[in-house]
Amino acid sequence: MIGIADAILKEFPELNDEQLEAIARTEGPLLIIAGPGSGKTLVLVLRTLNLLLQGLANPDEIILCTFTEKAAFELRDRLSLLARKFRYDGNLTSLYVGTIHGLANSFLLRYRHHTLLGNNYEVLDELTQLLFIFDHFDEIIGAQDNEKYLGRWKTRWKAIEGVRNYFNKITEELIDPTALQSSEDPFVRAIGISYKIYAQKLSKTNRTDFAHQQKLFFRLLENSEVGKEIKSKIRYLMVDEYQDTNYVQEQMLLSLSEEGGNIAVVGDEDQALYRFRGGTVRNILEFPSHFDNCHIVTLSVNYRSHKHIIEAYDKFMRSWDWKDSQGVIRFRFDKEIKPDPKGSFPDYPAVFSIWGENKDDEARRFAELVAFLKDNKVIEDVSQVALLLHTVKQEHSGPYLKALANRGIPTFCPRARAYFQNEEIRYMVACYAILLGYYGEGRGKLAGRTLRELGTYVDDCLVMLG
Incomplete structure (x- = not known):
């Protein structure tokens, strides 16, 4: 702990004690538990600038990771703005601010010759990964057995989505696929075999997915020569939204900070949302156990x-x-x-309940509340209201969408099953059907209930288009 630059203290006199402690604690492992509305982004930006203003590191010796590109853009903007305000004249373009995926890719590009990746390799995103499995379906998944793929899925697309989830989990958890192939469980054994073929196809076609991208970088860090070179260049590593990281990301980040020993992670276990994408809250809960001297700061004041x-x-x-x-x-x-x-704080009931005799009545009451808030200028626009449901399938979201529409209140619910009934979507489907020749005999034989239903829907769209 070395203190805080005078320029920061002068410009931000309102920082609370917890925020000041998180900024000033520059050496060793640090866990910042940042509750909602606690100013964690500001703390991350000021902590980074404090390292620079104090001369503790050059920009190219600092890595600042966050979970999304949007959050990374915000961090870059605020860093640039405050650096100018503090008259810092260092080259901030050499300071890495981005996602963990982006970090892995940047080092893989630099040290590609130490991996199996060829020149101009392609990184598959969530959609292109599914399409890749589709293109190699027969080799990776194979034919049905007792009307099911790999003994579990009835349709090709369900099988593609299913194996994709297993493949990502196997990679992210650094599971040895040979152990799966020798399992006594027929499904585990089948997944292990499919995964091996999938990985071989990726390598043969010079492609990688997000999970393999991170695994490849982790293997680079384990390389005694290359790993040491990479780690020696990093003095400070900061990671935002640590509660949403997965196992391979945890191992990658811990390994990356081994040389400098200065790793600061920020997160809140109460806001762990990405378990469905492989994230595990255990990473933030167990972070202090990886060190003998981990300091913990809790940003407990919610300003929002x-x-x-x-x-x-x-x-x-x-x-x-x-x-x-x-x-x-x-x-x-x-x-x-x-x-x-x-x-x-305004004196109004900030926490209350709405209930009705049935779904329609409850939805009507909710719509009345939104209209009341807008008419009385409690909110400036109805977009300031969010309605969270345990599912947005039509049977659940429908009554609310109808009640809000009756009050003339526009809604945005793209994942509702009614999405494909929207007029503009039906027009787009009809246009694509014409462009791609997906009508009449151009469709070929529609085998199976799902394809027949799709054909009927496209026909309805074409009729609507006229």
Whole structure:
């Protein structure tokens, strides 16, 4: 801990003690538990600039990782803006600010000759990965057995999506596929064989997916020569949204920081959302256990929300026992989220319930609430209201969409099953059907109920187009 540059203290006198501690703690492993609305982005930006202003590192010795490109753009913009304000004249373009995937790819491009990747290799995204499996379906998945692919899926596309999820998990968890192939479980053995063929196809066609991209970078870091060279150039590593990282990302980041030892991760186990994409909350919960001297700072003040919302949330979360049945393993850090002590809060019911006699009545009451908020200028636009449902399938979202439409309130629910019934979508489908010749005899034989339903839908779209 070396302190904070005078320029930062002068420009941001309102920083609280927890924020100041997170910025000033520059040496060794650091876990910043950042609750909602706690100013974590500002802390990350100021911590980075503090390292630069104090002369602790050059820009090319700092890596700042976040989870999405959007968040990375925001960090870059704020870093650039404040660097100018602080009159820092270093070359910020050499400071890496981006996603973990982007970080892996940047080093793979630089050290490609140490991998099996060829020149101009292609990185498959979520869609092109599915299409790649589709193109090599017969080799990777094979024919049906008892009307099921790999003994589990009835349709080709369900099988493609299913194996894709397994393939990503196998790669992200660094599982040895040969162990799967020798399993006594027929499905596990089949997945192991399919994965081996899939990996071979990727290599043969000079392609990689996101999961393999990170695994390849991790293997680079394990290389005694190349790994040491990469790690020696990094003095400070900071990672945002650490609660959403997966296993291979955790291992990659821990390995990357071995030489300098200065790794700071920011996250909140209460906001772990990406388990469906392989993220595991264990990474942030177990982060301190990887070190002998990990310092923990909790940003506990929420500057964003009404105090009644904060109090209700904190009371609810603290009412549970977050330990396992033996009382040994904890699933949440002990913390108290507090409202801004200097904030002023309007006197209105920030937390309340709406209920009705049935779905339609409840939806009508909700629509009336949104209209009331807009008419009384509590909100400037209806886009400031979000309705969260456990699923947006038509049977659940339909009553709300109808009630809001009856009040003239526009909605955006692209994942509702009614999406393909939207007029503009039906017109687009009809146009594509004409362009691609997907009508009449041009379709060929429509085998199976799903394809026949698709054909009927496209016909309806064509009729609508006229």
